[in-house]
Amino acid sequence: MAPADGMKITLVYAPAARELLECELELPQGSTLADALQRSGWLLQHPELGSDAAICCGIWGRKAARETALRDADRVEFWRGLRVDPKVARRERFRSQGAKTAGLFAQRRPGAKWGY
Template sequence: MSDIEMIAVEVAYALPEKQKIIALLVKPGTTAIGAVKQSGIIKEFPEIDIETAKMGVFGQALGTKGLAKAPEYRMQPGDRVEIYRPLKADPKEARRRRAEKSKT
Protein backbone atom coordinates (compact mmCIF):
# COMPACT_ATOMS: atom_id res chain seq x y z
CA MET A 1 0.00 0.00 0.00
CA SER A 2 1.23 3.50 -0.80
CA ASP A 3 2.19 6.10 1.78
CA ILE A 4 0.32 8.76 -0.25
CA GLU A 5 -2.98 9.76 1.34
CA MET A 6 -5.65 9.83 -1.38
CA ILE A 7 -8.45 12.40 -1.41
CA ALA A 8 -12.10 11.79 -2.27
CA VAL A 9 -13.57 13.87 -5.11
CA GLU A 10 -16.42 13.61 -7.60
CA VAL A 11 -16.85 14.24 -11.31
CA ALA A 12 -20.30 15.17 -12.62
CA TYR A 13 -21.90 15.55 -16.05
CA ALA A 14 -25.56 15.87 -16.97
CA LEU A 15 -27.71 15.73 -20.05
CA PRO A 16 -31.46 16.38 -19.92
CA GLU A 17 -32.14 12.65 -20.00
CA LYS A 18 -29.08 11.24 -18.21
CA GLN A 19 -26.85 12.33 -15.35
CA LYS A 20 -23.76 10.79 -13.82
CA ILE A 21 -21.71 11.55 -10.71
CA ILE A 22 -18.58 9.46 -10.27
CA ALA A 23 -16.86 9.33 -6.89
CA LEU A 24 -13.15 8.56 -6.96
CA LEU A 25 -9.94 8.77 -4.97
CA VAL A 26 -7.12 10.84 -6.43
CA LYS A 27 -3.63 11.83 -5.34
CA PRO A 28 -3.28 15.25 -3.69
CA GLY A 29 -2.36 17.81 -6.36
CA THR A 30 -4.53 16.19 -9.04
CA THR A 31 -5.96 18.82 -11.38
CA ALA A 32 -9.61 19.11 -12.37
CA ILE A 33 -8.81 17.75 -15.82
CA GLY A 34 -6.78 14.95 -14.26
CA ALA A 35 -9.74 13.95 -12.10
CA VAL A 36 -12.05 13.98 -15.14
CA LYS A 37 -9.65 11.74 -17.05
CA GLN A 38 -9.23 9.35 -14.11
CA SER A 39 -13.00 9.12 -13.59
CA GLY A 40 -13.56 7.43 -16.95
CA ILE A 41 -16.66 9.54 -17.55
CA ILE A 42 -15.68 9.82 -21.23
CA LYS A 43 -16.61 6.15 -21.66
CA GLU A 44 -20.23 7.03 -20.80
CA PHE A 45 -20.26 10.40 -22.57
CA PRO A 46 -17.85 10.21 -25.53
CA GLU A 47 -19.10 13.57 -26.82
CA ILE A 48 -17.21 15.40 -24.05
CA ASP A 49 -14.09 17.14 -25.31
CA ILE A 50 -12.01 17.41 -22.13
CA GLU A 51 -9.64 19.95 -23.65
CA THR A 52 -12.36 22.48 -24.57
CA ALA A 53 -15.21 21.72 -22.14
CA LYS A 54 -16.03 24.37 -19.55
CA MET A 55 -15.70 23.06 -16.01
CA GLY A 56 -16.55 24.27 -12.55
CA VAL A 57 -16.41 23.25 -8.93
CA PHE A 58 -19.74 23.37 -7.10
CA GLY A 59 -21.22 25.84 -9.59
CA GLN A 60 -18.21 28.17 -9.74
CA ALA A 61 -16.71 28.21 -13.23
CA LEU A 62 -13.01 27.43 -13.25
CA GLY A 63 -10.92 30.25 -14.66
CA THR A 64 -13.23 32.92 -13.17
CA LYS A 65 -13.60 34.72 -9.86
CA GLY A 66 -10.04 33.98 -8.83
CA LEU A 67 -10.26 30.23 -9.47
CA ALA A 68 -7.52 28.60 -11.54
CA LYS A 69 -8.38 27.19 -14.96
CA ALA A 70 -9.20 23.47 -15.15
CA PRO A 71 -5.68 22.37 -16.18
CA GLU A 72 -4.19 24.16 -13.14
CA TYR A 73 -6.97 23.85 -10.53
CA ARG A 74 -5.85 21.45 -7.80
CA MET A 75 -8.67 19.33 -6.42
CA GLN A 76 -9.41 19.62 -2.71
CA PRO A 77 -10.95 16.86 -0.57
CA GLY A 78 -14.69 16.73 -1.23
CA ASP A 79 -14.58 18.84 -4.43
CA ARG A 80 -16.96 17.98 -7.26
CA VAL A 81 -15.78 19.01 -10.70
CA GLU A 82 -18.71 19.64 -13.03
CA ILE A 83 -18.39 19.42 -16.79
CA TYR A 84 -20.67 21.94 -18.51
CA ARG A 85 -22.41 21.32 -21.81
CA PRO A 86 -22.00 23.95 -24.54
CA LEU A 87 -24.86 26.45 -24.73
CA LYS A 88 -27.29 25.91 -27.59
CA ALA A 89 -27.98 29.63 -27.85
CA ASP A 90 -26.26 32.78 -26.65
CA PRO A 91 -28.27 33.92 -23.59
CA LYS A 92 -27.93 37.61 -24.54
CA GLU A 93 -29.19 36.95 -28.06
CA ALA A 94 -32.11 34.87 -26.75
CA ARG A 95 -33.14 37.67 -24.33
CA ARG A 96 -32.89 40.24 -27.13
CA ARG A 97 -35.17 38.13 -29.35
CA ARG A 98 -37.71 37.66 -26.54
CA ALA A 99 -37.71 41.41 -25.84
CA GLU A 100 -38.28 42.22 -29.52
CA LYS A 101 -41.06 39.65 -29.72
CA SER A 102 -42.82 41.06 -26.63
CA LYS A 103 -42.83 44.57 -28.18
CA THR A 104 -45.00 43.38 -31.05
Protein backbone atom coordinates in the same frame (compact mmCIF):
# COMPACT_ATOMS: atom_id res chain seq x y z
CA MET B 1 -13.77 11.60 5.94
CA ALA B 2 -11.15 10.93 3.31
CA PRO B 3 -8.48 8.32 3.73
CA ALA B 4 -5.14 9.56 5.09
CA ASP B 5 -3.30 8.97 1.80
CA GLY B 6 -6.08 10.10 -0.55
CA MET B 7 -9.05 12.37 -1.08
CA LYS B 8 -12.70 12.07 -2.09
CA ILE B 9 -13.83 13.98 -5.18
CA THR B 10 -17.28 14.36 -6.74
CA LEU B 11 -17.60 14.71 -10.53
CA VAL B 12 -20.77 16.16 -12.08
CA TYR B 13 -21.75 16.43 -15.77
CA ALA B 14 -25.03 17.11 -17.57
CA PRO B 15 -24.67 15.61 -21.07
CA ALA B 16 -28.19 16.75 -22.05
CA ALA B 17 -31.09 18.72 -20.64
CA ARG B 18 -32.62 17.10 -17.54
CA GLU B 19 -29.89 14.44 -17.44
CA LEU B 20 -27.22 14.44 -14.73
CA LEU B 21 -24.23 12.18 -14.13
CA GLU B 22 -22.57 12.17 -10.74
CA CYS B 23 -19.59 10.10 -9.65
CA GLU B 24 -17.60 9.94 -6.42
CA LEU B 25 -13.93 8.99 -6.64
CA GLU B 26 -11.10 8.37 -4.24
CA LEU B 27 -7.89 9.77 -5.67
CA PRO B 28 -4.33 10.04 -4.33
CA GLN B 29 -3.13 13.40 -3.01
CA GLY B 30 -1.83 15.71 -5.72
CA SER B 31 -4.22 14.49 -8.42
CA THR B 32 -5.36 16.98 -11.04
CA LEU B 33 -8.71 17.65 -12.64
CA ALA B 34 -7.57 15.73 -15.76
CA ASP B 35 -6.61 12.74 -13.59
CA ALA B 36 -10.09 12.67 -12.05
CA LEU B 37 -11.71 12.76 -15.49
CA GLN B 38 -9.47 9.94 -16.73
CA ARG B 39 -10.12 7.80 -13.65
CA SER B 40 -13.91 8.24 -13.84
CA GLY B 41 -14.11 6.49 -17.23
CA TRP B 42 -16.39 9.22 -18.62
CA LEU B 43 -14.01 9.87 -21.54
CA LEU B 44 -15.03 6.54 -23.07
CA GLN B 45 -18.76 7.21 -22.67
CA HIS B 46 -18.63 10.94 -23.50
CA PRO B 47 -15.68 11.72 -25.81
CA GLU B 48 -16.72 15.41 -25.98
CA LEU B 49 -15.29 15.81 -22.46
CA GLY B 50 -11.80 15.34 -23.87
CA SER B 51 -11.84 18.53 -25.94
CA ASP B 52 -11.12 21.81 -24.16
CA ALA B 53 -13.06 23.87 -26.73
CA ALA B 54 -16.47 22.19 -26.39
CA ILE B 55 -16.67 21.67 -22.63
CA CYS B 56 -15.63 23.99 -19.80
CA CYS B 57 -14.72 22.62 -16.42
CA GLY B 58 -14.47 24.02 -12.95
CA ILE B 59 -14.36 23.34 -9.24
CA TRP B 60 -17.37 24.39 -7.16
CA GLY B 61 -18.69 26.60 -9.99
CA ARG B 62 -15.43 28.45 -10.64
CA LYS B 63 -13.65 27.87 -13.92
CA ALA B 64 -10.42 25.88 -13.57
CA ALA B 65 -7.78 24.49 -15.91
CA ARG B 66 -7.46 20.75 -16.30
CA GLU B 67 -4.00 20.91 -14.72
CA THR B 68 -5.42 22.30 -11.46
CA ALA B 69 -4.57 20.23 -8.38
CA LEU B 70 -7.60 18.97 -6.47
CA ARG B 71 -8.26 19.05 -2.75
CA ASP B 72 -10.33 16.77 -0.56
CA ALA B 73 -14.13 17.17 -0.97
CA ASP B 74 -13.87 19.17 -4.22
CA ARG B 75 -16.82 19.10 -6.62
CA VAL B 76 -15.58 18.99 -10.22
CA GLU B 77 -18.15 20.22 -12.75
CA PHE B 78 -18.24 20.01 -16.54
CA TRP B 79 -20.41 22.51 -18.47
CA ARG B 80 -21.74 22.37 -22.00
CA GLY B 81 -21.64 25.59 -23.99
CA LEU B 82 -24.81 27.59 -24.48
CA ARG B 83 -26.56 27.04 -27.79
CA VAL B 84 -28.15 30.49 -27.77
CA ASP B 85 -27.12 33.66 -25.99
CA PRO B 86 -29.82 34.34 -23.33
CA LYS B 87 -30.01 38.02 -24.26
CA VAL B 88 -30.60 37.23 -27.91
CA ALA B 89 -33.24 34.63 -27.02
CA ARG B 90 -35.12 37.15 -24.86
CA ARG B 91 -35.05 39.76 -27.63
CA GLU B 92 -36.40 37.23 -30.13
CA ARG B 93 -39.22 36.19 -27.78
CA PHE B 94 -40.16 39.82 -27.20
CA ARG B 95 -40.12 40.51 -30.95
CA SER B 96 -42.32 37.51 -31.74
CA GLN B 97 -44.86 38.29 -28.99
CA GLY B 98 -45.15 41.94 -29.85
CA ALA B 99 -44.36 44.95 -27.70
CA LYS B 100 -47.89 45.40 -26.35
CA THR B 101 -48.52 41.76 -25.40
CA ALA B 102 -45.39 40.84 -23.43
CA GLY B 103 -44.18 41.43 -19.89
CA LEU B 104 -45.36 44.56 -18.09
CA PHE B 105 -47.36 45.66 -21.12
CA ALA B 106 -49.52 42.52 -21.35
CA GLN B 107 -52.30 43.87 -19.11
CA ARG B 108 -53.28 47.44 -18.37
CA ARG B 109 -56.00 49.15 -16.48
CA PRO B 110 -58.74 50.76 -18.55
CA GLY B 111 -57.77 54.31 -19.40
CA ALA B 112 -54.14 53.89 -18.25
CA LYS B 113 -51.14 54.87 -20.34
CA TRP B 114 -49.02 52.14 -21.93
CA GLY B 115 -46.34 50.85 -19.59
CA TYR B 116 -48.07 51.87 -16.36
